[in-house]
Amino acid sequence: MSPLDTALLAIVVVVAAPIAGGLLAGIDRKLSARMQSRWGPPLLQPFYDVRKLFRKETIVVRRSQNFYVYFFFVFMVFTAALFFTGGDILLTIFALTLASIFLVLAAYKASSPYSFIGAERELILMMAYEPMVLLAAVGMYLVTRSFIVVDIARSPQLLALRLPGLFIGFVVVLVVKMRKSPFDLAASHHAHQEIVRGITTEFSGRTLALIEIAHWYETTVVLGMAALFFAALPWLAAVAAGCVFFLILLVDNVFARVKWQVALATAWITAAALGVGNILVVFFLR
Amino acid sequence: MTSLAFLIALPLVIAMLLLVFRPRVVRSVIVIAAAVVIAVGSLSLLLPQPGFLSAPFQVPAEYLDWIVLGVELALAAFIFFLGIRHVRHLVSLLALLQAGLAVATEVLFGSRIEVATLIAADRFSLIMAGIVGIVGSLIAVYSLGYMKAYHEHHREYRDRQPLFFFLQFVFLGSMFGVFFANSLPLLLLFWEITTLCSFLLIGYNGTAESRGRAFLALTLNLLGGLAFAGAILFLASTAGTVELDKLISMEKGAALIPAALLAFAGMTKSAQMPFSSWLLGAMVAPTPVSALLHSSTMVKAGVYLVLRLAPLLRGTIPGTMVALVGGMTFLAASLIAISQSDAKRVLAWSTIANLGLIVLCGGIGTYEALWAGILLILFHAVTKALLFLCVGTFEQKTNTRDIESMSGLIMAMPKLSIMIQIGIAGMFLAPFGMLVSKWAVLKALVDSNPLLVIFVVFGSSATLFFWVKWMGKLLEVTKVRQADESGIAGRQWVALGALSAISIGLVGFYPLISAQLIEPYVRGIYGQVAMISQGNFIIMSIMLGMVALFPITFFVYQKNVRVVDAYLGGGNVDSSVLFQGAGGQVKSMEMRNYYLTRLFGERRLSLAGGIACAAFIFVMFGVAL
Structure with missing residues (x-):
């Protein structure tokens, strides 16, 4: 791809990713409602919500707290652009981490006990999923000999067949990454729980809208990574991403929230057993 | 010359x-x-x-040999009597043994060995x-x-x-001297002088505690020195040389025993597990000592030696064991750092962890690993020195170095707080230096030994946790505080400012340093070289540009917002910190970071890490012999 093509593609991604992410959020709410025998909101409700948030007054505890959210947003957009234009997958992961750290710092900056606990828990969750995500990238490298997303996507091999352990492990940490129960300890979607809204407690109006949109970008990136395991067959990749999304929803509705110890242990044991096991098999049976 | x-x-x-x-x-x-x-x-x-x-x-070698030996014996005598005076017989014994080895080398083989360089x-x-x-x-x-x-x-x-x-x-x-010496006895002499300086500086305060810690450091480093002297004797007797460059160009098989002994010396100097306790103890010294000797330079002598041996260690079982010691130390020390609230101890454990990562590179010994290892030394030295000096300045001003008491530092000491943040960002965050190096380590490992990837991915996720929670503590503000940075000397600010500037500048300039210095060196050994691709470098530069905009927000305050008190369950009493408790009494809220001590306790993890690393070292010697 020429630099110009890359730039054009990046613009398309920046526009399209939040639309896709917002639609997914709408589907999420609709499906969750049906699982709970409710009718649920319209499909476009997330967009209506965000529009409404933009019109609301912005309330803060600390005047500088919102800047961190702006950086969170910008780096999340950057991450999506980097991933979908086919950049280096490790660099994508690092950019994603950088973005997430800005959100955590925003919560610290707000200096409120509920956002503080949310920030601490978010850090534990980040520590929990990071190894598995990196191991997934390593596994992809071992099969395709490249860390570049384009090369991985163009590989004729169906990665999921060589990397089943990594794929399952990745889906497990996706639950953490998408803030779903049983691992939604840092920022619950329901404000009546023990930490109120956790990490986003003190954010409102336009800033909260940006956090929401950033999460839409994030959802597309992480589902994109899951789809990468099936990239050799594009139709299967789409089906797989859909199945993963549905599965995570189901888990969200079935499980009760766990303590951080269980979340950390689940993610790390999965990474150590399935992830490392899979990598060893691939490496020694090469 | x-x-x-x-x-x-x-x-x-x-x-x-x-x-x-x-x-x-x-x-x-x-x-x-x-x-x-x-x-x-x-x-x-x-x-x-x-x-x-x-x-x-060219120097008249025969005189120099004797001068080196003479100084070495004088040092040994000094340490010997130190041990006698303070009833530390192990220290005296180690000094005596090392002197014995040095004399034996000179007497038995001194006349036969020509030192060319x-x-x-x-x-x-x-x-x-x-x-x-x-x-x-x-x-x-x-x-x-x-x-x-x-x-x-x-x-x-x-x-x-x-x-x-x-x-x-x-x-x-x-x-x-350590970095320029090619003759191993000369290198050992300088090596032991740094050990002695470290001993005297750790004991600077003259208290019983500092003396105890100083002797611990001395004992463990002398153990390494003994292995070093053993390597020289072995090399002199089998290969008839005592030069570093000749050792490195030797056949792998013949050089394995001296290489293992020297790697052992390097690991003690670099406080790898199970020897890491001395570096923690060394934190009693005044902070510039910790910055200079125990993070940015002296401990780097150990990893320098291990990286020198990289070509010999590559692909051998002892090399894999060295890599395992480094990897295990990186993982365990990173996890332990989570449980620490004393800023200097966090820095000490993080130093041990990063030295472990460099030892890991040396043990792997491929061209990619060597490149990553040298880069790690460079970035770590600058950033960690900055962080130590910042913590020292904080302690000087507040008489504490507890991270919890850094709450609101962004208001109380804005300049210092920003410098600490630069240092912390430099330690683990994209696109800063240490992350670039860790990334390079990861790439080096996937090509040689993916098993070792485990240590790096789990260890670096732990580093993320303890650095961010520290950073958050600096940013949170629960009550308004007046900025007060008086009493810090201008010379201190000069050093802090220069180190901050270098930490940031290196991110932009490391490709130049790599191209001019590291790549030619690595290519000279392996004929191949690793580097970050240009595309990725451009992306990293964009990220740096974006992150660099951030400090502006420290000085700009947002308008058009309504400022309210933090949410305290609806029971606020006129502020963000006071609330009405269940019995109607007014209570103050407090926020403390997680340290997860039950899971990541220092004692338990250092014991486990120490046992594992000791086992790896036994296997290393077992196979080499």
């Missing part, structure tokens, strides 16, 4: 001057002048000088010298301000500043 000898000798001469001219003003002038000369001198070596690097240095410098030694020259000089300048305030605060310790600065410069001179 004279300039190499000049760089070694100059700090030693300065040290003597500092011992003679004791008034504070004179000392300041000498230290600042010396710092400038040493920094410029070490940097000037990095400029291209045709033919310079290959010129051999006594001191020499290739690009790797020049990078190391540059680091020591710049960072060491800045720390010396910082110390001038710090030590004055230190003795004003701590009347209970005897003011021995002339000795302090004497040791600092002796240390700098011998560090240059």
Whole structure:
């Protein structure tokens, strides 16, 4: 791809990713409602919500707290652009981490006990999923000999067949990454729980809208990574991403929230057993 | 070549001057002048000088042998009597054994061995010298301000500043010696001088506690020194040489025993598990000592040696064991750092962890690993020195180094707080230096031994946790505080500012350093070289540009927002910190970071890590022998 093509593609991604992410959020709410025998909101409700948030007054505890959210947003957009234009997958992961750290710092900056606990828990969750995500990238490298997303996507091999352990492990940490129960300890979607809204407690109006949109970008990136395991067959990749999304929803509705110890242990044991096991098999049976 | 000898000798001469001219003003002038000369001198070596690097240095070897041996025996005698006086018989025994090995080498083989190149410098030694020259000089300048305030605060310790600065410069001179020496006995001599400087500086306060810790450091480092002396004797008897460059170009099989012994010496010096306790203990020393000896330079001598041996260790079982020790140390030390709330201990554990990562690179020994390892040394030295000096400044101002008490530092000490954040960001965040290096390590591992990837991915996720929670503590503000950064000397700010600027500048300039120095060195050994691709470098630069915008927000406050008190369950009492409790009483809210001590307790994890690493070391020697 020429630099110009890359730039054009990046613009398309920046526009399209939040639309896709917002639609997914709408589907999420609709499906969750049906699982709970409710009718649920319209499909476009997330967009209506965000529009409404933009019109609301912005309330803060600390005047500088919102800047961190702006950086969170910008780096999340950057991450999506980097991933979908086919950049280096490790660099994508690092950019994603950088973005997430800005959100955590925003919560610290707000200096409120509920956002503080949310920030601490978010850090534990980040520590929990990071190894598995990196191991997934390593596994992809071992099969395709490249860390570049384009090369991985163009590989004729169906990665999921060589990397089943990594794929399952990745889906497990996706639950953490998408803030779903049983691992939604840092920022619950329901404000009546023990930490109120956790990490986003003190954010409102336009800033909260940006956090929401950033999460839409994030959802597309992480589902994109899951789809990468099936990239050799594009139709299967789409089906797989859909199945993963549905599965995570189901888990969200079935499980009760766990303590951080269980979340950390689940993610790390999965990474150590399935992830490392899979990598060893691939490496020694090469 | 004279300039190499000049760089070694100059700090030693300065040290003597500092011992003679004791008034504070004179000392300041000498230290600042010396710092400038040493920094410029070490940097000037990095400029291209045709033919310079290959010129051999001829000295009448037979005299020099005896001089080196004489100084070494004097050192051994000093340590021996130190051990007797303080009833530390193990120390005396180790000194005696090492002296015995040195004498045996000289008497049995001294006449037969020609040392062709006594001191020499290739690009790797020049990078190391540059680091020591710049960072060491800045720390010396910082110390001038710090030590004055230190003795004003701590009347209970005897003011021995002339000795302090004497040791600092002796240390700098011998560090240059370690990096320039090609003859192993000479290298060992400088190596032991740094050990002794470290011992004396850890014990600077003269309390029973500091003396105990100093002896712990001395004992463990002497153990490494003994292995070093053993390596020399073995090499002299089997290969008839005592030169580092000849050792490295030897056949892998024949060189395995001395390589393992030297790697062992390197691991003790770099505080790898199970020897890491001495570095933690060394934190009782005044903070510039921790910054200079115990994070940015002396401990780097150990990893320098291990990286030198990389070509010998590559693909061997002892090499894999070295890599496992490094990997295990990285993982365990990173996890332990989570449980620490003393800022200096966090830095100490993180130093041990990063040294582990470099040892891991040396043990792997491929061209990619070597490149990553050298890059790690460079970034870590600068950033960690900055962080240590910042913590020292914080302690000087507040008499504590508890991270919890750094809450609201962004208001109380804005400049210092931003510098700590630069340091922390530099340690783990994209696109800063340490992350670039960790990334390179990851790439090096996937090509050689993916099993070792486990240590890196789990360890680095732990580093993320403890650094961010520290950063968050600096940012959170629960009550308005007046900014007060008075009482910190201008010389301290100069050093802090310069180190911050270098930490950031390196992110932009490391490709240049890599292209001019690291890549030619690595290519010279392996014929191949690793580097970050240009595309990725551009993306990293964009990220850096974006992150660089962030500090603006420290000074801009958002308008058009409504400021309210933090949510306290609806029970706020006129503020963000006071709330009405269940019984109607007014309570104050408090926020403390998680330390997860039950899971990541220091005692349990260092025991587990120590046992594992000890086992790896046994296997290393078992296979090598």
